[in-house]
Amino acid sequence: MNYEPPSRDQLNWTHSMDLLSTIFPPQVTPAPTVAISGEISSFVDDPLNSMHINHLMSVPNDPAFIERAASYSSFSAENYGSTVAQFGLPEAVKLSKVSSSKFLKAKESRAQSELGDGEFGSGPEDSSVTNIVSVTGTRNVKKRKAAYKSKGKVAEENDLNEKKCRSAESGEKEEAKPKEDQNKDKKSGKVNGSKSPEPPTDYIHVRARRGQATDSHSLAERVRREKISQRMKLLQDLVPGCNKITGKALMLDEIINYVQSLQRQVEFLSMKLVTVNPRLDFNLDNLFTKEFLTNQAKASASNSLYPIGNSAAAFPFGHQSKESNSFPLTVSNLIDGNCSLSQYESILYQPSSMESSLDMFVGAASQVGNLLDDLYFGQNQQTEEIGGASQSFHGQLSATNMKIEY
Amino acid sequence: MNYKRKRTPANPNPRSSMQAFHFLRSLSLINLRTATFHKRCRAIRRAAYASMASSTKPDRAWRHAVLSRLRRKARPVRVRVKARRRKAHHDDALRRILPGGEAMDSSRLLEETIDYVQRLRAQVKLMQEIVDSVKKKESEE
16 A cells, blocks of 8 residues: 555644644744745746746755755645745745755765664554655756765665655655666665556655565666656646646647647737838837846847847847948937937836836836837938947947848 | 946846847847748747757757757758667657657656746746737837
8 A cells, every 4th residue: 555544644744734834833944935035936937936946046055045945845836825825935845855965865875864764664664654755856866866875775765765754754755766777776765665657646656566576667668658648737837728638648739739839829919010110110229238148148149139239229220221321329329328228228127026027027128119109210310420429439340241040 | 427337236137038038139140131021930939949049958858859949950860760669659649849859768758748837937927028018118109
């Protein structure tokens, strides 16, 4: 029997919730968790996208916080996210997983010291435990596995499992390791019964099996299936209206339909943009270059864009005037002391963490476009003066035939 | 001189800003270079995909597929058909849709799909907003 009796589950759940509430008292944790969550949720469009977790290294390295978070690192982010008081906790947990490999090693050694013997074949507590492992949980498991690889002894890892279980008292354990890591070393995995198929819903059996050292295929299969199911869950959240659909085939159909519809939308919108395009001009220079200077990691890409940005900004409005008398019209218009520049920047750089910066940018861009329209029409006669005033920008202007990669 | 460059706070979402920047830049250049309706249509579409792809990390398989498809006029189909592909019959349709989806196994395929869908959504949103803002401005005039 692989399933934990429900009472025990609930006990663990409530107990773990109590532990959570005690360990994360509201007056202590809001700062780091909110900060982290703000950073994270603003970073990615989809807050559930943990693919970009590696970017998020700027976690406050509060060791106590990380310790606590890591001890709960196997909590399901998605499952408990709505119920855990701290919304930032799951994301913080995710972060801490990435950055706390050192801590986990330390914890492991602690576990070793605490549990003297490597015998963990002891009893029902371990054997019949089930887990609620989330996307992040299993993914984190892989990271921790990488951290553990140097050890190479299963006993330690299982000890760590036990220690975590006891400290967390959540009944969650680490997932069974992939074959290349574990098969040789599994001495006394938990008795999980037979090779049962994947249990339904969220329960995933964790413990390695006793005497299954040679059966690498099933473990690998299980890991692979779990990976796929995690990704299907992520996709379910991405694709609207897929909450009720269970089953891979239907889900795949939905996904395919959605992707096709998105692609068709792109085509349609590009057609629409053709008609409205002559009206647009973007002062990319002012909007982007500074931002990219300070913030972009892709320095090379952005550096190569500056001249392009300038030249794009310098193009006269509309496509009729193809001559490259590249008066940096837009730039110079802004030089002429538009108070709206600050308005653009304030719009663009609002620290609204939850809002997608895409919206902000587009809003700003459209306003830029609008303003530039007005300016162009209003100041058409002043181009010579403006051109004269902006000699300094000519150096930055690259040729208009700069090849753009599209 | 009133023009000052402010110190900007950290961009909360550099990825889609990059995408937006690429796209808008390409848009403004398309504006000036091509005249025919159809050519511009195609060019905008290519710019959309290019901006989508350029803002991804280089370890995304579909990024490479999209960019190579766009840049080379002749389209060399370099598909490493693994024998494994035959087994995953339910994935085939998804593979066809996703650029570069041929030579991937199922889990990676799903991962790429996730990323691709995110980018597509961002791109569609961006384009929609551009269109809307221009339309709004036109209606104001």
